[in-house]
Amino acid sequence: MAAEPPAAVELSGITKRFPGVVANSDIHITVGRGTIHAIVGENGAGKSTLMKILYGMYRPDEGEIRINGSAVRFTSPQQAIGAGIGMVHQHFMLADNLTVQENVVLGAEKLYGIGGKATAKIREISRQYGLEVDPEALVEELGVGDRQRVEIIKVLYRGAKILILDEPTAVLVPQEVDELFGNLRQLTAEGLTIIFISHKLHEVLSVADAITVIRRGTTVASVLPADVTARELATLMVGSELPSPETRESTVTTTPALTVRGLTVLSAAGRTLIDGVDLTIHKGEVLGIAGVEGNGQAELVEAIMGMRPAAGTVELAGDEITAWSTRKRREAGLGYVPEDRHRHGLLLEAPLWENRMLGHQTESPNSGRGLLTTGAARKDTERIVEQYDVRTPGIEVAAHALSGGNQQKLIVGREMSHAPKVLIAAHPTRGVDVGAQAAIWDHIRQARHDGLGVLLISADLDELIGLSDTLRVIYRGKLVADADPATVTPEQLGLAMTGAAEQPSPAVERISAAVEELKKEAPKGEQA
């Protein structure tokens, strides 16, 4: 019928009303076949509602969905899968103790059986799309990037031709992001279509063929990456001028807030995870730690928080707190914004006001003389919700009902509400949209102005450079380099993060690292 090939996905006039509210209104998106189409927007802008409509989880009230030119009406994700649509979720859904092959086949046993035929099919998919994964490998042995490839293979195995990727880079380190983008380009080269949901604008600009911006439930612009800058895109997203993470005037004092000396952390197996770290954070100073994830950042934070046994000393505002419990440290003014808010920061099933108490359950306004003061805690939660712009209909809502950004705002609000002397902030704006990010930066900056010391760990180099007064680079559990945030570029920092400060050339890095590893092993063996 049509002379030129129809668009892979065409959404026209999509409107979805929930009782009393319009979540999506009059959305128009056309995704060309074989392209990477990015959909950007703030959290709560309606991206996920739209994707749930496309994936058959919701039915639109108005509008039409056309897949490859023909109108469809999905009533379940199964139908969407049948029509060749696959969803790669942000959080991986893999069984660690099964192999790649078993994970892929799980739930789709009818397609190619569970034996050699299935393995052959997986190998074929890996080869065809350049998704390198060994089907026999155990998932628990795979890195994050590999796991994501397994997730992609999972949907391809089920015959998807149109892939929806929900915030796929949120869990990846820069190198893995590059790899993912390479994979995505190869997928589109093979004729597949990719819908890429993100709010990381640099990434969107570098990988997408076309970009649609959603704001307040409707499509506000469709642009080509060549025609816009990140700032323009962000402005489209939030509908106003965008703040930057830059810290204006220095507020660094000479009074140490947190002093760490010779901090060493060993793994259960005796491997050195943190190797003699010394650092001092002064009042009013943000100390940024740059590093590729997995170089000891998490262990450093947990050791300072007292959640993990460590050698060395930690001083908080002049008090030696090395032997203190986590609770005592927190009561003494150590605030904590954890890296993984679901694991360490929230009780997902509990209402917001109970989450407001978490971590400060021994302090006012949450309790007094061993008894909870729920009235006061509730009231203070209302204040945090208001002051930190947590978008929620009320404080009785369970934490899981909030979007990640709003959960994060609640956590930041909670930690800031106890006048911390030092804030340990691990990825404080991860998974948070631009608007909330700016607000969190503002709060950190304000507290820093009032004399707060901050240990900032982030994978977002712009955030690190913009917010920090001092920058240190962590590599294999050691602080290997210092950088001046006023002059350093993200590229230089990125290079230092790969250990280039220690080794003359990245090319020999692997070899010297291996040698170093051997050196470390040897004396241990003798001692034993």
Added chain:
Amino acid sequence: MKTRFDWVRLLPPLIAPLGAILIALVVSSIVLAVGGKEVFPTFELMLDYGSQPGSIAAMLDKATPYYLSAVAAAIGFRMGLFNIGVDGQYRIAALLAAALGGASFMDAVPGVVRIVLIVLVAMLVGAAWAGLAALLKVTRGVSEVISTIMLNTIAGGFVAFLLTTDKLGVQAAGSNAVTTPILPKDVWISDLPIVSGTKDGVFGFIVVAALVGVAYWFLLGRTRFGFDLRAAGANPSAAVASGVDAKRMVIAAMLLSGAVAGLVGLPQLFGEQHAFTESVGGLGFTGIAIALLGRNHPIGMAFGALLWGFLERSAQILDLEGIPKETVTIMQGTAVLAVVVAYELTSHVTKRLQQKRVGESVATPAPTGVSA
């Protein structure tokens, strides 16, 4: 807006057990029908018999130890610990407490003091027995499920070993049974005549059970310790990050659970048998079932315990009518199974509903979700 949220939050915990009981009724109807018995007359018979004053008193008597046992299990459940060992804990506790209370060297001690002593010793022994499992868990990482099950068996052996005439037991008059020495009358707790229309009273210990329920509610919902305990159950890693000492919490929860478990055998000791006998058993597992049925809620578990008591009492009439009373056992089993499933389902739906509602109300910032 607040009320709108309340029903989303409050309804499912009610729907789940009610639905489960309904399912249990349906399943037992089928069982009755298949067995060639009339369904509705049977239920009517049970209801008639079960609602007589004498039956109500008996139901309350049965519910008292069940409730204590459920609370003991629930304390563990709330922090993610499965104390399967309530059975062993209460048996060894009741034996030792009864033996002490009835021992001849206690003769000079006034009755009230002895009652208090028996209660305290039972709680201490229960806590100690549960403490073994806690210790194994925090020092050696032994799952409390395994260790408490094993400790149940060991407790059974211990009880059999100690309850012989050359140790703690005495030969009961006119029977082969070996019991602990019969407690003198001033150590009995008299029945409460709270059910009118019958001369049967209700265990005086029911007051203690009710107090334990209130204490449980207060401890978990109103104290910092309770918050720590619930946090540790809901998200162990977040609890640790919030400053909860995980190991101490395991020990505290197990000791508390065991202490309450120690009370389970006492209603019968004080109110009925006045000595420990081997015949008392299995109350620990019933408690787990009731804790599940009542979703660890102090009032939910009270209803669960009463329902259990009612079913067991009303089952007695069935045999007289030639209907197998195991029908009731099937009903109980199905109810527990169904409530677990139903609760999972409703909590899933609640989660969805909440997320949807929050999504709606924040999607358009202007009207902040105020809608009809």
